[in-house]
Amino acid sequence: xxxxxxxxxxxxxxxxxxxxxxxxxxxxxxxxxxxxxxxxxxxxxxxxxxxxxxxxxxxxxxxxxxxxxx
Amino acid sequence: xxxxxxxxxxxxxxxxxxxxxxxxxxxxxxxxxxxxxxxxxxxxxxxxxxxxxxxxxxxxxxxxxxxxxxxxxxxxxxxxxxxxxxxxxxxxxxxxxxxxxxxxxxxxxxxxxxxxxxxxxxxxxxxxxxxxxxxxxxxxxxxxxxxxxxxxxxxxxxxxxxxxxxxxxxxxxxxxxxxxxxxxxxxxxxxxxxxxxxxxxxxxxxxxxxxxxxxxxxxxxxxxxxxxxxxxxxxxxxxxxxxxxxxxxxxxxxxxxxxxxxxxxxxxxxxxxxxxxxxxxxxxxxxxxxxxxxxxxxxxxxxxxxxxxxxxxxxxxxxxxxxxxxxxxxxxxxxxxxxxxxxxxxxxxxxxxxxxxxxxxxxxxxxxxxxxxxxxxxxxxxxxxxxxxxxxx
Amino acid sequence: xxxxxxxxxxxxxxxxxxxxxxxxxxxxxxxxxxxxxxxxxxxxxxxxxxxxxxxxxxxxxxxxxxxxxxxxxxxxxxxxxxxxxxxxxxxxxxxxxxxxxxxxxxxxxxxxxxxxxxxxxxxxxxxxxxxxxxxxxxxxxxxxxxxxxxxxxxxxxxxxxxxxxxxxxxxxxxxxxxxxxxxxxxxxxxxxxxxxxxxxxxxxxxxxxxxxxxxxxxxxxxxxxxxxxxxxxxxxxxxxxxxxxxxxxxxxxxxxxxxxxxxxxxxxxxxxxxxxxxxxxxxxxxxxxxxxxxxxxxxxxxxxxxxxxxxxxxxxxxxxxxxxxxxxxxxxxxxxxxxxxxxxxxxxxxxxxxxxxxxxxxxxxxxx
Numbered sequence: 001x002x003x004x005x006x007x008x009x010x011x012x013x014x015x016x017x018x019x020x021x022x023x024x025x026x027x028x029x030x031x032x033x034x035x036x037x038x039x040x041x042x043x044x045x046x047x048x049x050x051x052x053x054x055x056x057x058x059x060x061x062x063x064x065x066x067x068x069x070x
Numbered sequence: 071x072x073x074x075x076x077x078x079x080x081x082x083x084x085x086x087x088x089x090x091x092x093x094x095x096x097x098x099x100x101x102x103x104x105x106x107x108x109x110x111x112x113x114x115x116x117x118x119x120x121x122x123x124x125x126x127x128x129x130x131x132x133x134x135x136x137x138x139x140x141x142x143x144x145x146x147x148x149x150x151x152x153x154x155x156x157x158x159x160x161x162x163x164x165x166x167x168x169x170x171x172x173x174x175x176x177x178x179x180x181x182x183x184x185x186x187x188x189x190x191x192x193x194x195x196x197x198x199x200x201x202x203x204x205x206x207x208x209x210x211x212x213x214x215x216x217x218x219x220x221x222x223x224x225x226x227x228x229x230x231x232x233x234x235x236x237x238x239x240x241x242x243x244x245x246x247x248x249x250x251x252x253x254x255x256x257x258x259x260x261x262x263x264x265x266x267x268x269x270x271x272x273x274x275x276x277x278x279x280x281x282x283x284x285x286x287x288x289x290x291x292x293x294x295x296x297x298x299x300x301x302x303x304x305x306x307x308x309x310x311x312x313x314x315x316x317x318x319x320x321x322x323x324x325x326x327x328x329x330x331x332x333x334x335x336x337x338x339x340x341x342x343x344x345x346x347x348x349x350x351x352x353x354x355x356x357x358x359x360x361x362x363x364x365x366x367x368x369x370x371x372x373x374x375x376x377x378x379x380x381x382x383x384x385x386x387x388x389x390x391x392x393x394x395x396x397x398x399x400x401x402x403x404x405x406x407x408x409x410x411x412x413x414x415x416x417x418x419x420x421x422x423x424x425x426x427x428x429x430x431x432x433x434x435x436x437x438x439x440x441x442x443x444x445x446x447x448x449x450x451x452x453x454x455x456x457x458x459x460x461x462x463x
Numbered sequence: 464x465x466x467x468x469x470x471x472x473x474x475x476x477x478x479x480x481x482x483x484x485x486x487x488x489x490x491x492x493x494x495x496x497x498x499x500x501x502x503x504x505x506x507x508x509x510x511x512x513x514x515x516x517x518x519x520x521x522x523x524x525x526x527x528x529x530x531x532x533x534x535x536x537x538x539x540x541x542x543x544x545x546x547x548x549x550x551x552x553x554x555x556x557x558x559x560x561x562x563x564x565x566x567x568x569x570x571x572x573x574x575x576x577x578x579x580x581x582x583x584x585x586x587x588x589x590x591x592x593x594x595x596x597x598x599x600x601x602x603x604x605x606x607x608x609x610x611x612x613x614x615x616x617x618x619x620x621x622x623x624x625x626x627x628x629x630x631x632x633x634x635x636x637x638x639x640x641x642x643x644x645x646x647x648x649x650x651x652x653x654x655x656x657x658x659x660x661x662x663x664x665x666x667x668x669x670x671x672x673x674x675x676x677x678x679x680x681x682x683x684x685x686x687x688x689x690x691x692x693x694x695x696x697x698x699x700x701x702x703x704x705x706x707x708x709x710x711x712x713x714x715x716x717x718x719x720x721x722x723x724x725x726x727x728x729x730x731x732x733x734x735x736x737x738x739x740x741x742x743x744x745x746x747x748x749x750x751x752x753x754x755x756x757x758x759x760x761x762x763x764x765x766x767x768x769x770x771x772x773x774x775x776x777x778x779x780x781x782x783x784x785x786x787x788x789x790x791x792x793x794x795x796x797x798x799x800x801x802x803x804x805x806x807x808x809x810x811x812x813x814x815x816x817x818x819x820x821x822x823x824x825x826x827x828x829x830x831x
Contacts, residue, residue, distance in 0.1 A: 015763045027758040034752070034767035041774035050778040053554055054789040061793055090583070095574040174724065198705060201570045206715040255701070255715065262700035426632055 004046045008039060101129070104169035106176045107146060107231035110212070110220040111193055113185040122151045122159040123220040124171065125231065144282050145228040148220045156196035177231040178208045178238075179254060180272060182216035186302055186309035194258050194307070205255035208238055211302040211309065214274035222274070223285040224295055237298060238270070246319040246331040246348070247298065261307050264435075265419050268313060268321055271300040303415060311413060320406040324366065324418050326351045332376050335402075337394040342380045344395055345373040346450065355427045362429045363443045364420055370399070370450040381455065388452050395450040403446045411440065420444065467674045469600040470667045472607050473743065474660055474678025475685065478653045480740030481562045482686055483733060484707050487693065489787060490648050492703040496631050499690040502649050506683025509654030512803055513679055516657075517672035519806055520664045522813045528661040529754040535812045542755050544805065549751045551801050552659055553768070556744040557775030560584060563737045564776070565783065570710055571730060581776040582769065584741055589765040592746045596666045599742050606735055614732045617725050618692050621716040630698045649686075651795035654679065655802030662747040706783070709733075745772070 012035055019028045044050045110123030125148045149167050153159035163171060181190065197203045212219045227233035241248035251260075252269050260267040275297050279285050301313040301321070313321060319331050327348065334343045350369040355362055372395060374381050382388040410417045421439035424430035430438035465473075491498045523531045528548065533541035563584070564577040591598050657679065664671050693708050702708040714726040745768065752764055780786040 011766075015766060019760070019763060024759050026756060027760050027763060030752065030756050030758050031763045031767050034764065035770045038767065038771035038774045041778050042770070045774060045777045052781050052785070053557070053775060053779045054785070054793075055781075057797060058789060058793050061797060094572075095576070095579075096572040198701070201573070204714055206717050259698050259700055262698075426629075 001046060004042065008042070012039075098170070098172075102169055103172040104149075104167055105129075106171060106173045107229055108178055108180065108220070108234070109173065109176050110148075110180045110182075110216050111185055112182040112216045113188050113192075115184065115188045118154055120153055120156055120159050121216075122153075122156065122163070123216070124149045124151070124163060124167070124173075125220060126167070126169075127229065145223075146230065156192065174202055174204065176207060177235045178210055180210045180212050180216065180219060180234075182212050183271075183302075183309065185216075186211045186304070189306075189308045190257075190304075191261075191307040194254070194261075197254065198258070205258065206253050208234075208252045209254045209257050209269050210234070210252075211269055211271045212273075213271045213300060218274050219272060219296060221280045222296075223279060223282050225285055225288070225291045230296070233296065234272075241270075241298060242327075242329060244330055246322045246327060246329040247315050248318075249322045249325055249327045251325075257304065261304065263422070264306070264432075265422055266303060266305045266415055266417055268301040268303050268318065268417070270298050271302050271312065273297045273299055303417070305415070311415070317406060317409070320403055321417055323348055323368065324351070324403065324406075330373075333399075335395070335398040337380065337391060337398070340379060343376045343378065345376045346370045346395070346399075347373065347453075353423055355423060355429065357429065361441045361443060362424060362427075362438075363445060364423060365445050365447060366403075366418075368399070368403075368446065368448045370395070370448065371453040372450050373454045374452065375454065382452065392450045392452055396448045399450070400446045400448045403448070407444055407446075418444070464668045465596055465600040465663065465666050467667060467669055467671070469604045470660075470663070470671060470674040471678040471681065473600055473603050473663070473739070474657060474675060475681045476603055476607060476610070476736055476739045477660065477743050478657065478679065478682035479685060480653065480736050481559050482649075482653045483689065483709055483736070484566055485562050486649060486652065486790075487690065487708050488703060488706060489790075490690070491694065491699060491708070493648060494643060494646060495699045495703070496694055497643055498694060499687045500643055501646055502683050502686040502690065504644060505647060505649040505654060506679060506686075508647070508650055509657070509683070510676060510679050512655070513657060513675055515803070515806055515810060516661055516664075517675060519810045519813065520661060521672065522810065522817075525665050527663075527665055527750065527754060528658070529751045531809060531813075533755070535809055535816065545751050545755050548801065548805075549748050552744045552748040552751070553772050554775055554779060555656060555659070556741055556748065556772045557777075557779045559737055559740050559744065560772070560776035561779050563734065566707065566710075566733070567730075569706065571727070577777060578773060581773045584738060585745070585769045585773055588738065588742045588745045589749075589762075589769055591742055592749055593761055593765060596663055596746065599746055600663070602742075603739050606739070610732050610735055613728050617713055617716065617728055618689075618696075620718060620722070620725075621696055621712055622692065624718065625696045625712075625715070627695065627698070630695055647795055651798035651802075652790065653682075655795075655798035658802045658806065659744055659747045662750050663743070748772075 012032075015031060016028055019031065041051060104124070104126045106124045107127050108123075108125035110125070112121040112123070113119075114121070125146045128143065128145055128147055130143060149163060151159040151163035151166070153162045160171075181193070185193075194205075197205055222230075224230050224233040227236065238248055238252070242250065248270060249268075251267070257267060257269065273296070275292050275295050299315050301315075301318040302309045303311045303313060319333075322329065323331075330345060330347045332343060332345045334341050336342070337344075347370065348368070349371050350367075352367045354365045354367070356365065372392065374391075380391075382391045407418060416422075416436070416439050420442055421430060421435040424438050424442060425432070425435060487498075490501060494501055519531065520526075523534065526534065529545045532545045532548075535541070536544065560581045561577070564580040567575070567580055568577065591602060657675075660675065660678075664675075667674060689709070693702050693712055696712050697705075697708060701711075705711050710726055710729060713729045714724070716725050717723050749765060749768055752758070752768075753761075758764060780789065
């Protein structure tokens with residue numbers, strides 16, 4: 001966990017810092033919007049409990065099929 | 071600094087990437103590998119123990135830059151791994167082996183007779199599941215005690231696996247005792263298609279010796295040699311019987327193997343040795359009202375180089391020679407076929423043939439194969455003669 | 464700008480990508496010795512669907528999929544759907560990476576951790592994508608002869624010793640020909656994934672539609688030919704059980720005992736094909752972001768994409784069994800949503816909008 005954060009936080013922090021210095025606020029938001037979900041997924045992986053995407057998709061599809069009654 | 075930013079970032083990236091050049095999780099150093107040349111499998115069905123023998127090449131036994139080996143340096147070492155299954159045995163090898171097993175270059179797999187009789191399906195599954203195993207090596211059955219075969223050296227060849235490999239090659243080219251389809255993958259395909267197959271059997275002559283100086287200093291090559299003299303017949307992954315060497319010749323002839331064979335048979339009352347080469351085989355199926363007829367046409371080319379008893383002088387004699395060979399071989403093939411029918415072995419793969427032509431279904435394939443009438447038509451032609459046109463009489 | 468031939472090759476290699484070692488075993492298990500017919504049949508269906516995409520792209524010349532979404536449906540709705548596509552492309556990229564690391568871990572390199580493969584591939588892919596569409600297409604064009612020739616050379620080499628026509632008998636399928644035509648195993652994957660190429664469509668110099676059709680046709684024929692070779696070289700019994708039949712076929716090539724162990728050539732070829740597929744997907748995902756939000760920089764977003772896709776690559780599926788189940792039950796539907804349903808809605812909306820505009824604004828410039 002520590003090693004993971006030791007990599008992650010400086011990397012994201014450095015990029016955000018550089019972007020903020022150039023006052024590119026839209027870029028910062030976009031960057032955070034893409035990398036924070038990535039961070040969330042990685043947390044699951046590092047804890048050996050990954051969020052299995054295809055299972056989530058399967059469950060969503062099952063729910064939608066039930067709504068349509070097929 | 072800011073001006074040369076591109077250069078500096080390039081340098082930084084190169085430095086970071088150089089980390090991947092240092093090493094790797096999967097690196098294999100040559101002197102950490104145990105190169106396996108021969109694999110032996112023995113299964114004890116009562117006690118459910120699987121023994122795997124790995125014959126590992128001794129790298130110090132060949133000439134290196136450091137010098138040539140001594141005469142007593144063993145070229146191979148045989149290690150034994152015991153477990154309740156193949157996977158366990160594979161893990162247990164590291165109790166005695168000091169290097170990482172590398173089986174990608176092994177040259178043959180030898181199974182003991184009792185393992186063959188118990189069934190080889192587990193072995194096949196194990197080999198196919200391992201990512202680095204190949205199934206393109208010959209599968210042989212040991213008639214003798216497998217431990218004897220694995221723990222002894224052979225004369226002339228320093229590596230027993232070379233002896234096995236070279237022997238199989240020579241037998242295939244110069245005799246018909248061996249065919250081409252003796253590899254593990256052919257075994258798997260035949261067994262899955264529910265047909266039968268024959269694999270060579272190894273026996274031991276004399277006393278096995280695990281001492282290289284014994285073997286290389288003994289003039290009698292019979293004393294410590296392995297011997298190919300029989301074939302193991304397999305059905306449904308189990309060994310159900312064996313064929314003698316002569317029967318194997320007829321089996322491979324009917325399989326369509328191209329090879330030569332020297333055979334002594336009576337011609338005109340006298341025994342004559344003939345050398346024939348199989349040229350072509352064709353199998354035709356004719357539908358007749360009662361039962362289907364399978365006609366097997368065999369074309370042979372004769373060579374009288376070994377026929378020191380009789381050399382045909384005139385065309386008439388040559389024709390009589392050819393006819394006699396036709397009749398003789400046809401008789402042999404027919405008695406081979408009768409033998410297989412009696413033992414309920416469809417070694418000619420008649421059932422498969424009928425299935426292909428739609429005259430049988432997977433359910434009644436056995437009865438259809440037995441009821442079909444098989445006729446052999448042999449056509450031998452004298453091609454080459456030997457060095458003498460006329461023999462000393 | 465990409466040339467027509469570059470686009471065709473790109474589509475061909477994109478479709479071949481991971482198909483060569485993911486779908487083969489399951490397909491041969493289902494359809495036995497007739498497996499080589501399925502890519503041709505599903506390829507025809509894929510061609511029909513691609514006509515839909517071509518019509519859509521022709522209705523909006525010079526615009527990529529993301530821009531069309533924003534134009535036809537309003538900015539908020541278009542952006543939301545474009546984000547769906549972004550997630551779709553990223554997850555396929557993660558899938559491709561996981562397939563690749565499964566293959567590497569299962570055959571040659573057993574100890575290397577998965578993420579090492581994922582991140583190394585992603586870094587190079589991001590670098591290429593940053594160079595733009597030409598970089599992607601030109602690299603592919605350069606590399607294709609080095610893929611095509613060794614691959615077929617090795618397979619034909621194997622065929623000289625191992626071929627057996629009897630492996631294709633019986634000719635008549637057990638359940639009849641209709642069962643073969645009811646098999647859509649290859650429709651969703653890979654043919655529906657080609658929607659990712661619509662992100663590159665506007666950059667093709669001339670007749671991209673024809674190039675697309677050619678590309679899909681070539682890929683269908685290639686996959687069919689490869690399946691044909693595998694059945695002839697290995698037989699149905701073994702090919703339907705092995706995890707990577709292509710790899711095993713090549714592993715067993717043994718010519719004169721000199722040419723052995725050529726499976727390393729095939730591994731490199733397969734890796735490069737996967738890399739090309741990954742590049743196209745990363746390009747698609749990256750450009751959706753660029754065209755939606757128009758940020759001023761490039762590389763931070765590529766970095767964010769690397770983080771996201773590397774995470775997706777590990778989480779996308781649990782193991783081969785769960786992956787196989789998902790593919791069998793949900794994949795065709797899921798991919799058809801993105802590949803067929805949404806584009807047809809888009810096309811319908813485009814036509815309706817054009818008809819409305821023409822009716823209400825008389826002589827004004829038409830949308831075409």
